[in-house]
Amino acid sequence: MTASRRTFLKVSAAAGGALMLRATLPGAVRAEAPAEPLTAFVRIAPDGVVTILSKNPEIGQGIRTMLPMVIAEELDVAWSQVRIEQAPLDEAKFGRQFAGGSQATPMNYDPLRRVGAAGRQMLVTAAAARWGVPAAECRTEAGVVFHDRTARNLGYGALASDASKLPVPDLARIVLKDPRTFKIIGQPIHGVENPKIVTGQKLFGIDTVVPGMVHAVFQKCPVFGGKVVSANVDTIKKLSGIHDAFIVRGHQGADRQSLTDGVAILAKSWWVANRARDKLEIVWDEGAATSQSSKGFAEKAASLAQGSPASWLRRDGDAQGALKDAAHVVAAAYSYPFLPHIDLEPQNCTAHFQNGKVELWAPTQNPGPGQKLVAATLGIPESDVTVNMTRIGGGFGRRLRNDFMVEAAAISRRAGVPVKLVWNRADDMRHDFYRPAGFHFLKGGLDDKGVLTALSDHFVTFGQGGKLADAAQMEATEFPAALVPNLAFGQSVMELGVPTGPLRAPRSNALAFVFQSFIDELAHKGGRDPVEFRLAILGEPKVLPGGNGRGFDTGRMSAVLRKVAEVSDWANRDSLPARTAKGVAFYFSHFGYFAEVVQTTVSAQGEIKLDHVWVVGDVGSQIINPSGAENQVQGAALDGLGAALGQGITIERGRVVEANFDTVRPLRIDQVPAVEVHFLITDHPPTGLGEPALPPVIPALCNAIFAATGKRIRGLPIDTELLKV
Amino acid sequence: MNYTIKINGVSRTVDVDGDMPLLWVLRDELDLKGSKFGCGAGLCGACTVHLDGVAVRGCQTPISSVGTASVSTIEGMTADPVGRRLQEAWLALDVPQCGYCQAGQIMSATALLRRTPRPNDGDIDAAMTGNVCRCCSYTRIRAAIKMAAGSGEKS
Ligand code: FES
Ligand code: FES
Numbered sequence: 044m045t046a047s048r049r050t051f052l053k054v055s056a057a058a059g060g061a062l063m064l065r066a067t068l069p070g071a072v073r074a075e076a077p078a079e080p081l082t083a084f085v086r087i088a089p090d091g092v093v094t095i096l097s098k099n100p101e102i103g104q105g106i107r108t109m110l111p112m113v114i115a116e117e118l119d120v121a122w123s124q125v126r127i128e129q130a131p132l133d134e135a136k137f138g139r140q141f142a143g144g145s146q147a148t149p150m151n152y153d154p155l156r157r158v159g160a161a162g163r164q165m166l167v168t169a170a171a172a173r174w175g176v177p178a179a180e181c182r183t184e185a186g187v188v189f190h191d192r193t194a195r196n197l198g199y200g201a202l203a204s205d206a207s208k209l210p211v212p213d214l215a216r217i218v219l220k221d222p223r224t225f226k227i228i229g230q231p232i233h234g235v236e237n238p239k240i241v242t243g244q245k246l247f248g249i250d251t252v253v254p255g256m257v258h259a260v261f262q263k264c265p266v267f268g269g270k271v272v273s274a275n276v277d278t279i280k281k282l283s284g285i286h287d288a289f290i291v292r293g294h295q296g297a298d299r300q301s302l303t304d305g306v307a308i309l310a311k312s313w314w315v316a317n318r319a320r321d322k323l324e325i326v327w328d329e330g331a332a333t334s335q336s337s338k339g340f341a342e343k344a345a346s347l348a349q350g351s352p353a354s355w356l357r358r359d360g361d362a363q364g365a366l367k368d369a370a371h372v373v374a375a376a377y378s379y380p381f382l383p384h385i386d387l388e389p390q391n392c393t394a395h396f397q398n399g400k401v402e403l404w405a406p407t408q409n410p411g412p413g414q415k416l417v418a419a420t421l422g423i424p425e426s427d428v429t430v431n432m433t434r435i436g437g438g439f440g441r442r443l444r445n446d447f448m449v450e451a452a453a454i455s456r457r458a459g460v461p462v463k464l465v466w467n468r469a470d471d472m473r474h475d476f477y478r479p480a481g482f483h484f485l486k487g488g489l490d491d492k493g494v495l496t497a498l499s500d501h502f503v504t505f506g507q508g509g510k511l512a513d514a515a516q517m518e519a520t521e522f523p524a525a526l527v528p529n530l531a532f533g534q535s536v537m538e539l540g541v542p543t544g545p546l547r548a549p550r551s552n553a554l555a556f557v558f559q560s561f562i563d564e565l566a567h568k569g570g571r572d573p574v575e576f577r578l579a580i581l582g583e584p585k586v587l588p589g590g591n592g593r594g595f596d597t598g599r600m601s602a603v604l605r606k607v608a609e610v611s612d613w614a615n616r617d618s619l620p621a622r623t624a625k626g627v628a629f630y631f632s633h634f635g636y637f638a639e640v641v642q643t644t645v646s647a648q649g650e651i652k653l654d655h656v657w658v659v660g661d662v663g664s665q666i667i668n669p670s671g672a673e674n675q676v677q678g679a680a681l682d683g684l685g686a687a688l689g690q691g692i693t694i695e696r697g698r699v700v701e702a703n704f705d706t707v708r709p710l711r712i713d714q715v716p717a718v719e720v721h722f723l724i725t726d727h728p729p730t731g732l733g734e735p736a737l738p739p740v741i742p743a744l745c746n747a748i749f750a751a752t753g754k755r756i757r758g759l760p761i762d763t764e765l766l767k768v
Numbered sequence: 769m770n771y772t773i774k775i776n777g778v779s780r781t782v783d784v785d786g787d788m789p790l791l792w793v794l795r796d797e798l799d800l801k802g803s804k805f806g807c808g809a810g811l812c813g814a815c816t817v818h819l820d821g822v823a824v825r826g827c828q829t830p831i832s833s834v835g836t837a838s839v840s841t842i843e844g845m846t847a848d849p850v851g852r853r854l855q856e857a858w859l860a861l862d863v864p865q866c867g868y869c870q871a872g873q874i875m876s877a878t879a880l881l882r883r884t885p886r887p888n889d890g891d892i893d894a895a896m897t898g899n900v901c902r903c904c905s906y907t908r909i910r911a912a913i914k915m916a917a918g919s920g921e922k923s
Contacts, residue, residue, distance in 0.1 A: 105865075233862040240867035241855040241874060243802020243842030247867075250801040258796065284785075312784070314792035317808075387806050387814060387868045387902040436804070436868030437902045468807045670862045674905060678865055681904035704811040704900065713893035715906040 052161055052211050060204035062087040062165075066158045066214075083158045084130070085114060087166075091186055091200035093120050098130040098137045099147065100408055100432050100442075101236070105671035106147050108235050110155060112667060116227040117159030117220060120186040120199065127235050132410040132430040142408040142438060148667065148731045149634060157214045164212050169205035170197050222665060231670030236434065248406030248433040249465060251393040256461035257286045258313035261450050262320055263305040263474055264327045266697040267540050270304045272326040279308055279323055284315040287458055288323075291450075294420045300444050300476075302420050307454045313465050332540030332697035337480070340694075341378065343537055344482035344503040348376070352501050352533025357519040360529035362486075365497035369488025373568050377485065377557045379759045380691035382478035382546055383707060388436020389471045394451035395461035400427040401452050406435040406442060413445030417452045428452075439682075440545035444476050469702035476544030477692055479505050479515040483557045488529075493569025495580055497529040500557075505539035512539050514549040520589035522558055522631070526580050526597070541694055547682065548734040551632035555738030556687075556745065556759065559628035563746040564755060573627050573746065574608045595631050603638040603659045603723055604629050610721055611640035611657040616750075622646070623654065626746025628739040635735030636661040636723075639680065641743040642716075645751045649766035651688065653716035653744075656680055658736055660722050663729040672732050677718040679736035685710030687741045691760045773834050775800070776844030786832030790824075791815040793831050794841060802842035802871045806900065813899030816872040817841050823879035825898075842871035850916075851878045857916040865903035873899050877913050886917055 051067040064085040084096035095111040107127055115125050130137055163183055170188035171178035174195055182189050189196045222228070239246050264270065271290050279288035286309040294302040306325055310316035366372055393404040401421065407413050410430045418425040435442060451464040466474070481504050488497035505512040517532065524530055546552060566576035584598025607627065608614070616625045622645050629638035642654040658680055666672045689708030693700040701707045745756040752766050772781045775798065782797045794800040794817070806814030808827050815826035818840040845851030854877050864870050873896070880887055880895035887895070892913055901909065 231862065233859065234864055234867075236867065237859050237862065237864055240864045240870050241842075241858045242846055243800075243871045245801045247804075249805065252799065252801075312788070312792055312796040313805075314788055314796070315785075385902060387804075387812065387866070387900065389805065435866060437866045439902075465805070468809065674862065674865055674908065677907050678904040681906065685904065703809050704807050705809070709812075709900045709902055710904060710906075711900065712896045712906045712909065715904070715910075718907060 052158065052214055054165065054207055054209070054211050056204060056207035057086060060089045062162070062203035062207045064158060064162050066154070083114065083155055085118070085158065085162060087162070087199050087203045089200045089203055091124055091198045092126055093118065093124050093186070093199070094126045094128055096130045097127050098140050100140065100142045100410065101434055105234060105668060105675065106142060108232055109668050109671060110147065110151055112227050112232055113152060113155040114159040116225055117156045118162045119183040122227055122232060124186050129432060132414060132432060134411045140410055141443070146731060148729050152667070152729050156219055157217050160217045160219050161212045161214055164217060165206040165209050166199050166202045168209055169202040173197070173205065228665060228667050229669065232668050233670060246434040247388055247436045248393070248404060249388055249391045249436070251404040251433065251463060253393055253395055253404070253461040253463070256393065256395070256463050257309045257311065257458065258316050259307055259309045259451070259454050259462045259464045260313070260316045260320060260467065261291070261305050261307050261454065261464060261470070262323060262325065263303055263470070264329065265473060265699070266327070266329040267332045267542060268303070269327045269329045271306065272328050274306045274323065274325040276306065279319050282319050282322060284310050284312070285319055286310050288319070289457060291453055291457065294449075300446050301416060302449045302453055307457070309454070309458055309462065313463070317467055329697065335540050335694055335697050337380065337694045340480060340537060341482070344378070345376070347503050347535045347537070348482070348484040348501050353535040354533065356517060356532040356534055357524055358531045359525070359527070362497050362499040362529045362531035365529035366486055366488040366499065369496055370491040371489040371568050372486060373564050374486045375561060375564060375755070375757055377483040377560065377757045379481055379553045379556060381480045381541065381694065382686060382690055383472050383475045383692055384439045384441035384546055385472065385704070385707060385709060386437035386439060386441050389466045389468060390441070390447040391463065391465040392447045392451035393461065393463040394448070394455040396452060396456040399423060400429070401455065402429040402431070403448055403452060404431045404433055405445070405448050406433045407445055407448060408435065408438045408440070408442040409445065413448040416445050417448055420449045421452055421456060439547045440549065441475060444544055446474070468704070472702055472707060473699040476513070476542045478546035478549070478552065479512050479539070479543040481515065481553055485557070485561050487561065487565045489565060489569045493571045493576070495523070495527055495565060498523060498527050499531040500533070502532065502534045504534060504536055505543065506536040507539055511536065512543045514543055514545045516550060517554060518589065520587065520595065521554060523562070523580050525587045526582065540697060547679070548632055548737045551630060551734075551738040552683065552686070552741070555628065555630040556741045559630065559739060559742035560745050560756070563626070563628070563742065563749065567749070574604060574613055577604060577627070577629065590631065590634060593634055596636070599636045599661050599725060600629055600631060600638070603636050603661050606721060606723060607638040607640050607657050607659040610659065610719065611642070613640060622751045624747050624750030626743045626748070626750055628742035628746060630735070630739040632738055633735045634662070634730035635732065637735050637739050639739045639743045641740060641747045643744060643747040643751060645748060645766050647768040649763035651748065651761065651763060651766070653684060653714060655716050656684075656718040656740065658718060658720045660720070660736060661725050662722065662732055662735070663725060663727040665729045666722055667729065672722070673720050675732045676720045676736040679734065680718050680740045681710055681715060683737040683740040684744060687744055687759055687761055688714070689760055771831050771834070773831070773839055774836070775839045776841060776847070782831070784831060787830045789827050790817065790829040790831055790834060790839065791826030794826060800841055800843055804868055804871060806869070811900070812869075813876060814869055814872045816875040816899065818875060818879060821879065821882055823876045842875060845874060845878060848878065850881050853916040854878055854881065854912065857912040861908050861912045861915065863905055863908040863912050865905050869899060869901045873901065873909055877916070880913070881917055887913065
């Protein structure tokens with residue numbers, strides 16, 4: 044990585060003879076992205092304890108464990124010597140602090156190795172100088188420098204002070220370990236906060252306690268963008284246990300992430316505040332969004348599909364002409380719903396506004412923008428907004444938006460006391476930034492040998508104020524672009540009043556379903572094996588544009604596809620009993636190559652039993668923490684299956700119908716199949732794991748259902764009525 | 769009104785409405801934050817506690833209904849031989865992802881193993897299906913229960 048040349052390391056002595064390493068690191072993985080300085084902080088104390096600051100929020104992706112592992116490996120200390128501290132929010136000092144996009148590994152792997160290796164080199168140099176021997180004769184192990192010939196050794200702690208006075212090595216020239224000698228990287232290291240989690244200690248945002256705080260709920264308009272006309276706050280204030288109740292006005296001109304109109308109720312206990320909502324009467328001005336509904340969107344999309352797309356994302360060859368000449372044509376309409384994030388910890392935030400300044404305790408994936416948003420909404424300088432990051436009970440992209448921070452801050456300012464705002468489940472489900480719904484009208488053409496000659500898609504998506512809605516885009520490089528001679532991707536846009544945003548594997552979580560299902564339809568139409576048909580389209584190994592500038596390597600994809608066929612015994616799938624079948628799909632996202640096979644059994648009543656899932660992924664040369672990696676990949680695959688089987692948001696009259704886990708159904712343990720995870724280790728820089736295993740599992744399931752029942756699933760969540768015999 | 773209840777072996781008195789759910793008594797009145805709020809409707813199990821050893825949803829259990837029953841929470845599991853075995857299995861298999869559901873999972877699993885020391889997959893499904901893990905760490909939850917029961921794989 045040439046980027047490491049720009050890594051800048053500072054070394055200093057800290058109180059009591061500790062060695063401090065501070066590195067400013069290049070954050071950009073792409074040439075066109077702004078260079079965002081990241082910073083690593085490592086402290087080696089005289090007692091040999093190594094403290095590593097974890098600067099990003101922890102959402103369950105294991106970041107608080109994984110990045111320190113990389114430093115500790117090259118520093119050559121034992122994992123038991125390492126302590127991890129959560130850094131406060133200070134982006135001026137640390138660079139961007141966020142969790143999302145499976146970015147942590149590609150951004151940090153190489154630079155952090157160099158920081159660790161530089162520290163080790165300085166400690167060796169210090170030891171060699173003290174003993175008067177050549178540094179090359181010294182070796183290290185578990186935080187100790189050894190000189191075997193003279194049988195001497197010194198712990199890092201004893202050398203920290205000497206090392207802090209040495210010149211800083213050139214990070215670009217530093218010698219890194221041979222990965223075959225890794226002792227920490229590649230070992231299953233467990234979550235550092237697990238002992239606290241299993242004993243129920245305070246960790247999460249919702250567990251925050253600030254002296255003198257009161258508990259708050261905030262009732263917003265069920266219709267997106269609605270405003271309060273009036274509310275019976277005086278009646279509410281008189282209820283027993285209620286501390287205060289008032290109308291909060293939305294922040295003028297603010298976007299949907301910011302403050303919206305609502306009524307705050309404050310009480311000594313959250314339950315008392317929440318109960319008072321039963322007595323709350325609010326007159327709303329519901330606004331324009333009341334004309335919107337899921338049904339209306341579907342009808343509008345179908346009518347738009349009758350015409351030409353409003354714009355073209357891509358046109359290769361002559362798709363229309365080739366479809367006319369094709370021996371076989373398949374036309375199909377696919378759709379997917381709005382999806383909520385359903386973080387198990389409901390959105391919450393604790394805020395204490397006093398003397399013009401505010402301090403927040405926030406389970407946010409994206410604290411920097413939250414700080415800015417609070418400052419802008421309250422009209423105070425950013426430097427007067429302090430954000431403490433807590434552990435997060437599920438992110439999935441929801442907590443990249445910081446509406447809950449602004450609400451808590453505004454309520455605390457108005458109430459004049461510290462406030463813990465906690466949303467109830469209905470608030471959380473009805474005031475999300477949803478994965479946008481979408482509609483695809485596809486045609487595909489095959490020649491008489493079953494070769495794909497043409498493909499067209501009319502994508503009907505959503506826009507807001509002249510731009511595409513957040514997470515509602517499709518790239519012109521979407522598979523099978525550049526692999527079919529005649530291809531057209533067109534797009535039309537409907538205006539949307541519903542807030543949208545990224546959900547784990549944004550865009551990919553929907554587009555994989557559409558394209559990998561439709562490809563399957565074409566394979567069956569042409570009488571081809573779905574694995575072989577896909578391999579034929581991928582063709583000879585080559586790198587196509589896409590993948591955020593890193594390219595899409597068809598050879599890597601073919602390799603994971605072949606491997607998943609092998610481990611799932613794909614070739615013998617015909618021997619399965621009636622209504623039991625396998626389906627396959629692959630997808631490339633977040634730099635990761637994943638191919639997956641699902642085996643399902645569909646009963647005569649249409650019930651879907653998940654029998655087994657095989658996942659094969661290629662995320663490069665190194666799985667840093669195999670324990671966390673397996674957990675993430677299994678979780679991602681099951682997450683996708685849960686969404687396909689039971690999740691979707693219905694909009695009616697501008698509001699969300701669903702409110703809890705009875706109608707948006709999370710996957711439960713009795714539905715869970717064995718999920719077998721394999722990694723192909725390839726000679727590419729390591730990339731992230733939190734997201735790319737999710738997208739292909741949904742079409743793999745739908746393709747298995749087709750193979751088991753002959754019924755093609757073209758809408759989500761899967762309607763089991765369609766599968767009855 | 770005053771209610772005196774026994775929690776993890778200690779008597780505690782609170783002055784609250786009788787219909788306040790045990791979950792909120794624990795979290796807001798007694799500052800025992802281990803039991804979690806997820807849905808408030810008996811649908812996720814994040815709030816699972818024990819009444820006389822039986823798993824119940826704290827969000828659906830009014831304080832007035834507790835009476836003389838012994839309440840156990842995740843904070844008391846380290847002192848409970850079965851609970852402790854499960855906590856150790858959870859650690860040995862690195863079960864948590866975000867971790868939010870795990871207190872409730874361990875409480876349901878503890879009640880299961882007390883009743884059925886050697887559960888099969890069907891027993892585990894039946895006892896644990898009320899506990900949602902949004903991160904879908906189910907594979908390891910199942911393995912950890914078997915490990916604690918001595919009927920499953922070692923780490
Ligand atoms: S919070 Fe009690 S079951 Fe969900
Ligand atoms: S570990 Fe996140 S909800 Fe279970």
